[in-house]
Amino acid sequence: AQSVAQPEDQVNVAEGNPLTVKCTYSVSGNPYLFWYVQYPNRGLQFLLKYITGDNLVKGSYGFEAEFNKSQTSFHLKKPSALVSDSALYFCAVRAYNTDKLIFGTGTRLQVFP
């Protein structure tokens, strides 16, 4: 069965410091992996996705994520955090043979000035 785990409920980081939001997955076959961001009282916004190719994927707002097949991880990163990055971040996965996304429970990112 497909599953996604985001082990941290909340991540706190100072503005200007690098940030990492963790995600691990379980899926049969090659995974399609996604990161979404949700601002307060708003819907999901797409950040980036990994389908195939380079393991380092660059997305919106300076975010990037690294696909690690051996560790079944797809951690979200940003070299220098902004206060405006504070939001809820969701990792999602789907198997190659389905269009259904499975979401993690989200990680609250709090960036302090």
Place this chain on the structure above:
Amino acid sequence: AAGVIQSPRHLIKEKRETATLKCYPIPRHDTVYWYQQGPGQDPQFLISFYEKMQSDKGSIPDRFSAQQFSDYHSELNMSSLELGDSALYFCASSYPPQAFFGQGTRLTVV
């Protein structure tokens, strides 16, 4: 633990018919979100409710309406269905800081 329950899991309707999708959030969750995911597409935000009041609205067609009831369950009503409405419809419920997604309802319009 209880999760977000969506019903039905699968629904087949004909064009111009009406469909109602239901979402039962996790107890004590005060916010419900609806998303539509078309074939090969990212989920698109439709609408959200906080404490039974609409809190945000996304790309929801005028043919669609939704509401959240006193028991916090939510219903998405879709009228004059079109072939393009065929999609997965996800509901999520939230009590900060996390949100939990249901398994989705797959709507097929024929």
